Amino acid sequence: MSRHFTSVWTREPRRPAGAAPGRSREEIVRAAVELLDAEGLDGLSMRKLGAKLMSGATSLYWYVATKDELLELAYDEVWGEIKVPDPDEAHWREVASVLAHSLRQAMLRHPWTADLIGRLPALGPHAIEVSDRMRRTFRLAGFSGWDIDFAGATLTAFIFGMTTPEIAWNTSMGDDFDPDEARAMLRRVAAQHPDLLEAADTAHYEDPRLVRAMAFDFGLVSVLDGLERRLTGHQGHQAARRPDDPIAPDPRPAGRPDRP
Amino acid sequence: MSRHFTSVWTREPRRPAGAAPGRSREEIVRAAVELLDAEGLDGLSMRKLGAKLMSGATSLYWYVATKDELLELAYDEVWGEIKVPDPDEAHWREVASVLAHSLRQAMLRHPWTADLIGRLPALGPHAIEVSDRMRRTFRLAGFSGWDIDFAGATLTAFIFGMTTPEIAWNTSMGDDFDPDEARAMLRRVAAQHPDLLEAADTAHYEDPRLVRAMAFDFGLVSVLDGLERRLTGHQGHQAARRPDDPIAPDPRPAGRPDRP
DNA sequence: ACCTGAACACCGTTCAAGT
């Protein structure tokens, strides 16, 4: 017996999506996004959302099968905000850079998305549109076969991975950021770790948001350079592969890369 | 009035952490990790955990201030599983590779960590230990100033960003993976996107876990190559920076990078 | 076709009371 994967995007909507009755799914999703932006993922409840729409909480279940479906819909709205230049017009590095910054900014505007990345696959039409453009971009850049997908996965991995902890940090710290408090905290936590302490001390003198942006740019250039290297086919360090890794759940950590 | 950031790691523990009374915090955390591994983040409730430990649910609040604190403690246990070679012994690429694969495997073993990355800063002693070694690694590699931290952030971003959606996919699909069903779903969702459809068709013929591992290795080599490029100081494409990006919440998307 | 309220089975957390 197989547990079937279900998603808003893989089931038929209950209504032909053409008529215009009382509430609409679009209206509900828009209200959900507003609530999520204002109060975060924990701030969204079917009861609160119902109240906001001046209806019973349970009325929403006619438009949406579960709360998770609603989150999938809201999530895809954010993907709709992403700008991706036309891959047939712009250089692939330009496309990737614009996409990266656009995605980061969208996530920072909607911090609750950070909680969804590890929970919901992005299968909505807006997300798919972005994926399609990205795949086309890397194909036109000269990648072929699996490498097209791997390049795209690497780029989005970087964007997600850089922005998600940034959001975690922002929301933990709250809007009113006290640099002295933060510094003291880092100091305390990093006690007896000289390398980290050094970082904690210098970190204080800069606007943390600026530093985050600098880190993002540094990383983005690095990732793009690394991808370009795959493209131009330079030889050099290759070995990140650990032979026992791919399937075994807990590989022997003893293996060494091909080139030390 | 400033909302203060609180964390298990930044407050005094209630007990000198030496005596040995009834239950211990270690015992509670261990049980929590077991419950999380078995039932996921939603499967952990204070009531269930209390039952597992044969105590009242509310008893746990003597050892832990909130459920979030408990999650911070459990999270750091996972960081304790990460292997990082001694930065003074191994080449930085070796250290980074081992760390990357080790972290990915640990996350796959404890899928609930994917939900925490966007929510909790990793400030526990095990996470700090890993950060410290990583920072030392990149310093010894030749990075200096902010670049040390940027390189580390780039590497962990890649690992998190690659593994988190992998986990989302795994848990959505369930343990029993039906390739035909998955293929049909991708086909449907990617309709009218020729580039994506191509990917969906070829994807079928491979073990998805193997492909994920290949993507990870491809991306890791790319990231390491990109970082190495920063180190050797080759000139070339630089421009990922968008001048209006760092602080403005919604930058004009019109700006172009320095080099198109 | 759409909306409602009551009800079910849960939550995290507080707190007075116990030993």
Added chain:
DNA sequence: ACCTGAACACCGTTCAAGT
């Protein structure tokens, strides 16, 4: 110093009943 149970203020979801 540690543990308990009752209680509060919530949850997502189901379902019979309404219009």
